[in-house]
Amino acid sequence: MHIDINCDLGEGDDISSCDRDASIMPYISRCNIACGGHAGNPEIMRLSIANALGQQLRIGAHPGYPDRVNFGRKSIKLSRSELLDSLQDQIGLLRTFIAEAGAELDHIKLHGALYNDAESNEELAEQILIFFAQEYPNMKIVGLANGAMEAVGKKFSTAFIREGFMDRRYLSKKKLAPRALPGSVITDPKSCLDQALALARGKTFSGYRGEPIQLSVDTICLHGDTPTAPIIAKQLMRHLRKNGLTIHS
Numbered sequence: 001m002h003i004d005i006n007c008d009l010g011e012g013d014d015i016s017s018c019d020r021d022a023s024i025m026p027y028i029s030r031c032n033i034a035c036g037g038h039a040g041n042p043e044i045m046r047l048s049i050a051n052a053l054g055q056q057l058r059i060g061a062h063p064g065y066p067d068r069v070n071f072g073r074k075s076i077k078l079s080r081s082e083l084l085d086s087l088q089d090q091i092g093l094l095r096t097f098i099a100e101a102g103a104e105l106d107h108i109k110l111h112g113a114l115y116n117d118a119e120s121n122e123e124l125a126e127q128i129l130i131f132f133a134q135e136y137p138n139m140k141i142v143g144l145a146n147g148a149m150e151a152v153g154k155k156f157s158t159a160f161i162r163e164g165f166m167d168r169r170y171l172s173k174k175k176l177a178p179r180a181l182p183g184s185v186i187t188d189p190k191s192c193l194d195q196a197l198a199l200a201r202g203k204t205f206s207g208y209r210g211e212p213i214q215l216s217v218d219t220i221c222l223h224g225d226t227p228t229a230p231i232i233a234k235q236l237m238r239h240l241r242k243n244g245l246t247i248h249s
Contacts, residue, residue: 002248003200003240004219006030006142006163007233008062008111010048011039011071011225018047021224025055027233029249030219032062032109032142035094037086038072045097053103058249060142063090064111072112073179084131091136107161108132109142119147119175126152133158145217146174164217166196166236167226169208174215177208184208185223189232193239196220200245 009021010033025031033048034040040048052059064072066086078086091108098105110118110128118125125148132141133156143149145162153160167186169177177184186192198205199220204212222229222236237247 001200001244002246004029004161004249005196005222005233005236005247006032006060006109006219007222007224007229008032008034008109009052009224010034010044010062012044015043015047018044018051020230021048022051023230024222024224024233025051025057027237027247028057028222029247030058030060030107032060032107032111033094034062034064034111035090037066037090038064038068038070038111042093042097045094046100049094049097049101049103053101058106059098059103060107060109060139061091061094061105062109062111063087064114066090072114075113075117080127084127087128087131088135105136105139107140107142108136109163115144116176116178118149119144122148122152125149126155129153129156129158142219144176145215162216162218163221164199164215164219165221165223166192166199167221167223167232170213170215171208172211172213174213181208185226187226187228189228189235192222192228192232193236196222196236197239197243197245200240 005028007028009031031052065076140159142161169184195205204214207213
């Protein structure tokens, strides 16, 4: 048995942050690289791509609201055309650098508040997925398992990768607990490993208020900006192997 592990990378403030990202890459199978909206710049993108290709990772675009001040974690008011234009600019920039490296983008995963907004607004999810289908018909979409994007994706036969989170708590309706809630982000390595194993096996785990949660996922996310991410990534591979699972896209 195997499970895909993805990580949001290229989100640091300067080129030195790529060293930290590179320390995570040997223990994952897929990465999502910030492409200038909430974080990232050409230098970081190019080095992130080179490092990811060196580890034979699937590389995806990680666009979000164009709001670097709030790291894309606050909803901002944009017209639909402004939002779609921004997504096209962000993905296009990363795609250019990928082409320079002789590779291709594999997938798209929205970031932060835009990810959450698309999950809470089916109309927005539909508009974004229609846009992606028109502009990037060969790319897969990574989104929340059991969420609005998945439901809309089924309507349009989108190649959809169902995502679970090893370092976030879930509410009873299988939605992510907002980051504003205390304890919604799991920083304890053991708790992250236990939740990752449960997700990989489709077993139950404890939600935000202790309720049992069960999800079927194709990929599990480890947030690269979690302080303990490099430690957790290394321990995760060992933990999964110990329990008969390998990491593979």
